[in-house]
Amino acid sequence: MTSNFSLDPRVDRERFLQMAEEVAALAADWFDGEPDSPVLARLDGPTLRKRIERDLPRDAGQWDEILDDVRQDIMPGLRRNGNPGFLAYVSASAEPVAALADLLVSALNQNVTAWRSAPAAVEVERQVIGWLGEAIGYTGAAGILVSGGSAANLQGLCLAVARTDAAREQLVVYVSEQTHFSIAKSARVLGIGHVRCLETDSDLRLRGRSVAEAIAADRAAGLVPCCIAASVGTTNSGAIDALDELCEVAASNGVWLHIDGAYGAPALMLERYRSLRSFVARADSISIDPHKWCYAPLDVGCLLTRHAELQLEAFSADADYVRVEQTESIEAFSFFDRGLELSRRFRALKLWMMLRYIGFDRIGERIEEEILLRERFDAAVQSHGELELLASGLSVSCFRYRAGEGEDSDDLNREILESVLESGRFLLSPTRVRGMFALRICVVNFRTDEDRLDELVSSVGVSGVRLRG
Amino acid sequence: MTSNFSLDPRVDRERFLQMAEEVAALAADWFDGEPDSPVLARLDGPTLRKRIERDLPRDAGQWDEILDDVRQDIMPGLRRNGNPGFLAYVSASAEPVAALADLLVSALNQNVTAWRSAPAAVEVERQVIGWLGEAIGYTGAAGILVSGGSAANLQGLCLAVARTDAAREQLVVYVSEQTHFSIAKSARVLGIGHVRCLETDSDLRLRGRSVAEAIAADRAAGLVPCCIAASVGTTNSGAIDALDELCEVAASNGVWLHIDGAYGAPALMLERYRSLRSFVARADSISIDPHKWCYAPLDVGCLLTRHAELQLEAFSADADYVRVEQTESIEAFSFFDRGLELSRRFRALKLWMMLRYIGFDRIGERIEEEILLRERFDAAVQSHGELELLASGLSVSCFRYRAGEGEDSDDLNREILESVLESGRFLLSPTRVRGMFALRICVVNFRTDEDRLDELVSSVGVSGVRLRG
Known part of the structure; x- marks a missing residue:
């Protein structure tokens, strides 16, 4: 029997393999170009839009033309997260082997709704979830792969909400001023009445006492404390909240403890953070993003939880056309009853292939290297007379150039940033630490090294001298 | 300057290209295997789990071994959505060219948070969103690519909620008993107080009058009507709700009209549905899933809306470490202010490459072919003395074998389904129509054809005769 290989009659097996070769070569060119290309070309909006805008394509197009357009019009307008000078936000350099796996994921095109x-695909996902939990000391948990930290944090909050019968308006979530904004955003989306944004200590960590006091005050006011969101690795400064204290406060108050480890949780694999694992194990839910510090390409996040039954409580839904008829426990399992998505990409395969x-x-080894790079960077900043270290943790460091008497430090550092970015050798994203404008690096990039970080220190120093005239 | 190609020192450009060739060949084998393989192997849970379970992989593995495991342990346990006999749920056969694009998406690994x-990547996404809107007659709208219909419907409801100041508990959403369950699930997640599940007419369509009456009753009871969810192509029977009437009711009551076109909206490209486009254009938001009837691999859904300002109202969030400093309007654009995700895969590229x-x-042509296949199938069912057509629309058809006097129709048809699946030549998912157990086909599969559908009619007929002795 004959069958169409593609929706397009021009594509048969041979043509497909040839096209695959061309796409793989284009990908390889991109990886090869990492070290010497600008991290992010500086293009203006109208020019770029004009270059990309095209009429709706009614007719079939030419493959060569499309690849040329990708190469000439799109690729030069993309940011290189794998460039050694990319140190902004928390976006990982992507492992090429996992990118290959993503071709297979799309070819197999599994819809990972349920075992049936x-x-x-469901078994592979459960396996990968098990590995992630085991790697960070959150063993035997239920879990689900999602699109990233925002989805994981949202679904973690959904579980916390599912545990209470109180009206949404009465609920309170506790975060620090350093907690990722996706928690407060999720709370708003869910209609949760109150988010207490608490002060951190001098190390930018959320402490148990401030949460305990806030909970007591809210209880007294007739509100319902619902969830404490602790961070293992804040985006801003890599801080790890006081997990021991927060576990205690959560337990003694019967409040859900969610850990946002989207960025930092993979560091729990390391010997140096081993002591945290007993506290992590007590969390009710935890987010971890393999597309951050496990170097997987977007998108793959994960929510782990000790409360499988609440997943069902929060998300289980039924309809005639999706009913699971299986009864054997493995076969009756469905992910769509345990999260927000019904149709679900086979995200697990790329992790399964890449992790194996x-x-x-090797992943833990590289995480350790990146923390050492950050520590070395901190030391260079501290020993540089004109630079000041503002905060650091995990692989994040926030620093600034010291302004002179009467100079505006924020303005000066904004100008320095602008000047450092101008070269295309670096991309940093700025932030604020205790109200001060700060330069920030976050190393989640297996292609960067000591040399590039030394160059950054020197480049900031030189820019400062030049700008101050 | 040297740079690491991969996190793994074994992988350089040459090795990468060789691995890519092997992965592409494996993908091609999968596509080649579509016509003659079973749609879904019948495996038992414990056996499959045992085959897939492995210890956490600490050490680096061998590529050949991993590919062998994919081929031998994983692939035989996957469902073939591109097999000509796959007619279940709404899961598309994936276009191979788009699968190639997904390799590039992961290699480039753009994080499509914001233009800056x-x-x-942002420009490509805006372009693709524009094309989708133009193709279905919802032009000039804002939009965002998401993981699928559930996410699109959830975010559509978020917009509806953002337009009101009423407490969540007071809000009411109107659906039919045929509406996709993701609407009611989203309402529950958002803490919306009431979902009115209304009866449909004899064609399983939601009509304006029942919604108008329900709204009036809710208003009288002091509740706040918030959103009408209309379907363009229900999952169950492909029904299209009475858009003209629902537009009218929504407008005269000032209630949000969301269209769930996750499955059916691409059919609006066709001449035969052109008259619906003026009503679609009046919707406040609409979901469309390119990974369904545009044959893209998972995952890519889309929410379109006429209310760009409400996207910001619902989703805008800020933090020091993500602040957009750009001021030029194109450059200041951010998707994370317009949806739930912060980190976002470059889903648009696969659509951009595939659609071009x-x-x-060609996509519209194939959709038309699949509707014709369904109509031809309906005719075959109707002209078959033992079969009964229960409902149909777009490319969905629900039917059953006629039970004799005193026979239990549901039991008989359940047994027939079981027997038809046994061969591995077909996968149908059952459903219920007006309470009756029904066999159901949904054609979203460019590899199926008249022959396979004729074979299905005959196979159901033969099974019925055999089972009734």
Whole structure:
């Protein structure tokens, strides 16, 4: 029997393999170009839009033309997260082997709704979830792969909400002023009445006492404390909240403890953070993003929880056309009853292939290297007479150039940033630390090294001298 | 300057290209295997789990071994959505060219948070959103690509909620008993107080009058009507709700009209549905899933809306570490202020490449073919003495074998389904129509054809005769 290989009659097996070769070469060119290309070309909006805008394509197009357009019109307008000078936000350099796996994911095109629809895909996902939990000391948990930290944090909050019968308006979520904004955004989306944004200590960590006091005050006011969101690695400064204290406060108040480890949780693999694992294990839910510090390409986040039954409480839904008829416990399992998505990409396969090929040890080793790079960077900043370290943790460091008497430090550092970015050798994203404008690096990039970070210190120093005239 | 190609020192450009060739060949084998493989192997849970379970991989693994495991342990346990006999749920056969694009998406690994972080990727996404809107007659709208219909429907409801100041508990959403369950699930997640599940007419369509009456009753009871969810193509029977009437009711009551076109909206490209476009254009928001009837691999859904300002109202969030400093209007644009995700995969590129290569005309042509296949199937069912057509629309058809006097129709048809699936030649998902157990086909599969559908009619007929002895 004949069958169409593609929706397009021009594509048969041979043509497909040839196109694959061309796409792989284009990808390889991109990776090869990392070290010497600008991190992010400086284009203006109207010019770029004009270059990309095209009429709705009614007719079939030419493959070569499309690839040329990708190469000439799109690629030069993209940011290189794998460039050694990319140190902004928390966006990882992507592992090429995992990118190959994503081709297979799309070819197999499993819809990982439930075991009955994608048996092996569900098993692979459960396996990968198990590995992630084991790697960070949150073992035996239920979990689900999602699109990233925002989705994981949202779904973590959904579980916390599902545990209470109180009206949404009465609920209170506790965060610090350093907590990722996706928690407060999720709370708003869910109609949660109150988000207490608490002060941190001098190390920018949320402490138990301030949460305990806020909970007591809210209880007294007739509100319902619902969830404490602790961070393992804040985006801003890599701070790890006081997990020991927060576990205690959560337990003694019967409040859900969610850990946002979207960025930092993979560091729990390391010996140096081993002591935190007993507290992490007590969390009710935890977010971890393999597309951040496990170097997987977007998108793959994960929510782990000790409360499988609440996943069902929060998300279970039924309809005639999706009913699961299986009764054997493995076969009756459905992910769509445990999260927000019904149709779900086979995200697990890329992790499964990548983690087996690279191995967790190599990933942990590189995380350790990146923390050491940050520590070395801190030391360079501290020993540089004109620079000041403002905060640091995990692989994040916030610093600034010291302004002179009467100079505006924020303005000066904004200008320095602008000047450092101008070269295309670096991309940093600025932030604020205790109200001060700060330069910030975040190393989640297996292509950067000591040399590039030394160059950054020197580049900031030189810019400062030049700008101050 | 040297740079690491991969996190793994074994992988350089040459090795990467070789691995890519192997992955592409594996993908091609999968596509080649579509016509003659079973749609879904019948495996039992414990056996499959045992086959897939492995210890956490600490050490680096061997590529050949991993590919062998994918081929031998995983692939045989996957469902073939591109098999000509796959007619279940609404899961598309994936276009191979788009799968190739997904390799590039992961290699480039853009994080499409905002223009300032991924300029060309944002422009490509806006372009693709514009094309989708234009193709279905919802032009000039704002939009965002999401993981699928559930996310699009959830975010559509978020917009409706953002327009009101009323407490969540007071809000009411109107659906029919045929509306996709993701609407009611989203309402529950958002803490919306009431979902009115209304009866449909004899064609399983939601009509204006029942909604108008429910709104009046809710208003009288002091509740706040918030959103009408209309379907363009219900999952169950492909029904299109009475858009003209629902537009009228929504407008005269000042209630948000959301259209769930996750499955059916691409059919609005066709001449035969052109008259619906003026009503679609009046909707406040609409979901459309390119990973369904545009044959893109998972995941890519889309929410379109006429209310760009409410996207910001619902989703805008700020933090020091993500602040957009740009002021020029194109450059200041951010998607994370317009949806739930912060980190976002460059989903648009796979659509951009695929739509330009295949062309919208070819996609529309195939959608038309699949509707014709369904109509032809309906005729075959109706002319078959033992079969009964229960409902149909777009490319969905629900039918059953006629039970004799005193026979239990549901039991008989459940047994027939079981027997038809046994061969591995077909996968149908059952449903219920007006309380009756029904066999159901949904054709979103460019590899199926008249022959396979004729075979299905005959196979159901033969099974019925055999089972009734």
